[in-house]
Amino acid sequence: MALNIGFDRRVKLEWLDAAAWKAATETDIAEIRKYLDDFLQSECRSREARRKTLTVLTRIWVRIPQKHRSLQERALGILTEDGPDTRLWLHWGMTLVAYPFFRDIADIIGRLLTLQNEVSLDQIYRRLAERWGERSTVRRASQRVVRSMVDWGVLQDTAVKGVYIPAAKKGPAGASVQLWFLEALLYSESTQAVILHQLPKLPSAFPFHLDISVANIRQSKRFEIQRQGLDLDMITIVNR
Numbered sequence: 001m002a003l004n005i006g007f008d009r010r011v012k013l014e015w016l017d018a019a020a021w022k023a024a025t026e027t028d029i030a031e032i033r034k035y036l037d038d039f040l041q042s043e044c045r046s047r048e049a050r051r052k053t054l055t056v057l058t059r060i061w062v063r064i065p066q067k068h069r070s071l072q073e074r075a076l077g078i079l080t081e082d083g084p085d086t087r088l089w090l091h092w093g094m095t096l097v098a099y100p101f102f103r104d105i106a107d108i109i110g111r112l113l114t115l116q117n118e119v120s121l122d123q124i125y126r127r128l129a130e131r132w133g134e135r136s137t138v139r140r141a142s143q144r145v146v147r148s149m150v151d152w153g154v155l156q157d158t159a160v161k162g163v164y165i166p167a168a169k170k171g172p173a174g175a176s177v178q179l180w181f182l183e184a185l186l187y188s189e190s191t192q193a194v195i196l197h198q199l200p201k202l203p204s205a206f207p208f209h210l211d212i213s214v215a216n217i218r219q220s221k222r223f224e225i226q227r228q229g230l231d232l233d234m235i236t237i238v239n240r
Helices: 013-025 029-039 047-061 066-082 084-098 100-113 121-132 136-151 175-188 196-201 214-219
Strands: 155-157 163-166 223-228 232-237
Touching: 013 029, 013 047, 013 066, 013 084, 029 047, 047 084, 066 084, 066 175, 084 100, 084 175, 100 121, 100 136, 121 136, 136 155, 175 196, 175 214, 175 223, 175 232, 196 214, 196 232, 214 223
Parallel strands: none
Antiparallel strands: 155 163, 223 232
C-alpha cells in the first residue's frame, strides 16, 4: 500500500502564520476553516486548491491528534508570548510532526548538506523513492515541499533550476523554544529513543542553530534520559 503523502501543496509562511494565530484564538474548527478559506481567496482562486491547502494547514496547526495536543498548545503559547521571531521554529516543528513526508525531505536535505554545499530536486527524489515509491505524485509533492522551504527562507534558489543552497541558520532561540523544538524533533522520529548528544544534530533540523546545553535538556521534565552501557545516554519523551 502506498504511503499517504499529505503535504502536496506549496504553502507560504504567511499562511502558516494565519493558521497558527487563528488556532490560538479560536477552538471551533469550522470557524477556523472559514477564516482560512476567506484568507486564501486571493491566493488560491480554485475552490479545490483552497480545500487541499486548508487540509495541509489545519493538519499542522488545528486537527491535532490527542498525543500531540500538549505540543500544539505549548507552541501556541510560545507564539503569543514570544512573537514572530520564533514562528519558523514552531511551524517547522509542527510540520515535522504532522507530515512524515515533509520530515523525510528535511532529513534528506540535512544529510546532503553535511556532505556538500547544495542540493538538487533529483537527489531528493531519488532518496525519497526508496521509501515512498517512484510515483509522479511523489515527485510533484517533493517539488512543492521544497518550494515551500524556499518561501520560508531556509533554502535559496541558485542559477541552476532545481538546485538549492541553504540559507543562514535561524536562531539561536531561547531555551524554552529550543526544548519545545527538540521535543517536536523526537516526536517526528520513527524511533522513540535517540542518542542524547545526537538529538540537537538531527538532519531534519538543518535550518536551525541549536545551542542548548545538555544540562538544560536533562533538567527538562519533558524528557527521560537513560544510560545504556558505559557512556551512552538515550533520550525519550516522558509518557510518549
